[in-house]
Amino acid sequence: MVESIKKFTQSDIFSRLILFLIILSGVLVGCETYPAFADGTTLGDVVNIVQNIILYVFVFEAVLKMISFFPRPWDYFRRPWNVFDFCIIVVCFLPINAQYATVFRLARLLRTLRMVTILPRLQVLVAALLKSIPSLGYIGVLLGLHFYVYAVAGTFLFGKNDPIRFGNLHETTLTLFQVLTLEGWNDILATQYHGSEQEYDDGWKNKIATLGINRVSQAQPVVASIYFVTFILLGTMIMLNLFTGVIISSMEEATSETKEEAREEQLKKRGFLTLHDELSLLGEQLQTLSERIKGIEIREDRENRDDKDT
Numbered sequence: 001m002v003e004s005i006k007k008f009t010q011s012d013i014f015s016r017l018i019l020f021l022i023i024l025s026g027v028l029v030g031c032e033t034y035p036a037f038a039d040g041t042t043l044g045d046v047v048n049i050v051q052n053i054i055l056y057v058f059v060f061e062a063v064l065k066m067i068s069f070f071p072r073p074w075d076y077f078r079r080p081w082n083v084f085d086f087c088i089i090v091v092c093f094l095p096i097n098a099q100y101a102t103v104f105r106l107a108r109l110l111r112t113l114r115m116v117t118i119l120p121r122l123q124v125l126v127a128a129l130l131k132s133i134p135s136l137g138y139i140g141v142l143l144g145l146h147f148y149v150y151a152v153a154g155t156f157l158f159g160k161n162d163p164i165r166f167g168n169l170h171e172t173t174l175t176l177f178q179v180l181t182l183e184g185w186n187d188i189l190a191t192q193y194h195g196s197e198q199e200y201d202d203g204w205k206n207k208i209a210t211l212g213i214n215r216v217s218q219a220q221p222v223v224a225s226i227y228f229v230t231f232i233l234l235g236t237m238i239m240l241n242l243f244t245g246v247i248i249s250s251m252e253e254a255t256s257e258t259k260e261e262a263r264e265e266q267l268k269k270r271g272f273l274t275l276h277d278e279l280s281l282l283g284e285q286l287q288t289l290s291e292r293i294k295g296i297e298i299r300e301d302r303e304n305r306d307d308k309d310t
Contacts, residue, residue, distance in 0.1 A: 002067065002068060002070045005064055005067050005068045006068035008064070009061070009064050009065050009068050014061075015118055018057075018058075018061060018114075018118055019115065019118045019119070021054050021057055021058070022111060022112060022114050022115050022118065023112075023115070024050075024054065025051060025054050025108065025111045025112065026109070026111070026112035028047050028050060028051055028108075029105060029108050029109045029111075029112070031043075031047060032044070032047060032105060051108060054111070055089070055092050055093075055111075058085070058088075058089055058111070058114075059089060061085075062076075062082075062085065062086060062089060065082065081116075081117040081123065082117075084113075084114075084116075084117060085114055085117055088107075088110050088111060088113065088114060091107045091110060092107050092108065092110075092111070094107070124251065124255055125251070128247060128250040128251035128253070128255075129247065129250070131250040131253060132246045132247050132249075132250035135246045135250070136243060136246055136247075139239065139242050139243055139246065142239070142242075143235070143239050146231075146234060146235055146239065147173060147176055147177075147235075148173075150176055150227070150231050151169055151172040151173045151176055152169065152172075153227070154166050154172045154175070154176065154227065155167075155168060155169055155172045157192075157220065157223060157227065158192050158218075158220070158224075159172075160214070160215065160216040160218060161191070161192060161195060161196050161215070161216065161217060161218040161220070162188075162191050162192060162196050163208065163213045163214070163215055164207070164208065164213075165188060165191070167213065175188060176231065176235075179228065179231065179232065180231075180232070180235045180236055182232070182236065185228065185232070187199075188228075189224055189225075189228045192220055192223075192224035192227075192228075193219065193220070193221045193224045193225065194219050194221075195217040195218055195219035196215060196217045196218075197217035198217070198219075
C-alpha cells in the first residue's frame with residue numbers, strides 16, 4: 001500500500017496534475033485583480049470555490065507524501081522543498097478576517113511559487129542562486145565601494161554645475177544607479193559636458209530657483225567623459241559580468257549535486273548502478289581530476305617564474 005502511494009506521488013501524471021493546479025491557481029489570482037471577479041460577484045464566488053478545492057487538493061498531496069514515508073512520516077520534512085510546500089499550505093489556512101483580504105490573496109499568490117518544487121530545472125536554478133549568495137555578497141561589497149568612490153567624486157566634481165543630480169551624496173548615488181541601468185545617462189553626461197546653463201531647460205532652472213540652490217555652470221568635457229566612461233565600463237561591463245560568472249559557477253555545482261542525489265536515489269531503489277551511471281560517474285571523476293592537475297601545473301609554472309625572477 002505504502003509503495004503504491006509512493007509510486008503514485010512520484011509519477012508523471014501526478015506531477016502534471018499538481019503543476020496544472022498551480023498554474024490554474026495563479027491564473028485565478030490574476031483574475032481577481034479585475035472588478036468582475038471581486039468578492040460578492042458570481043464570478044468571484046466561483047473563483048473562491050475553485051481556489052478552496054485546489055487548496056484541499058494540495059493538502060491531500062501533502063498527506064499522501066507523508067504516508068509514502070511510512071513508517072517514518074516525519075522524513076517528509078527533511079526535504080527543504082517539502083517544508084516550503086507545507087508552509088504555503090499553512091499560510092493559506094491562517095484565520096484572516098475580511099479586513100485583511102489583500103493578505104489572503106497574497107497568500108494564494110504564494111501557491112504559484114510551488115512551481116519551483118514541481119519542476120526540477122527550477123529547483124536547480126534556485127539552488128544555484130542560494131549557493132551564489134556568499135560570493136555575490138563580496139561582489140556586492142566591491143560594487144558598493146565602486147558606487148561610493150564615484151558618488152563622492154561626482155559630488156565634488158559636478159555638484160555646483162548640476163546640484164539637482166549631484167548636489168549631495170545620496171542624490172549622486174541615485175543618479176549613478178540610473179547611469180548604471182544605461183537609461184538616460186547621455187543627458188546626464190551632456191549636462192556635465194556642456195554645462196548646466198546650456199542643457200538645463202526653464203523647468204529645471206525654475207525648480208532650482210524655487211529651492212534656493214546655488215548653481216554655477218561649468219563645462220567639463222574631458223573630466224565628464226572620463227568619469228562616465230570609466231564608471232559604466234567598471235560597473236556595467238565588469239561587475240555585472242562577475243555576477244553572471246558566479247551564478248554560472250554555482251549552477252554547475254547545483255547541477256552536479258542534483259545528479260548525485262538522483263544517482264543515490266536510483267541506487268537505493270535498484271540496489272546497484274547501471275553501466276550508464278557508472279560511466280557518467282567515471283567521466284565526472286576524470287574531469288575533476290584533470291581540473292586539479294591543471295591547477296597544480298599553473299601553480300608550478302607560477303612558482304618557477306617567481307624563482308627565475310628572484
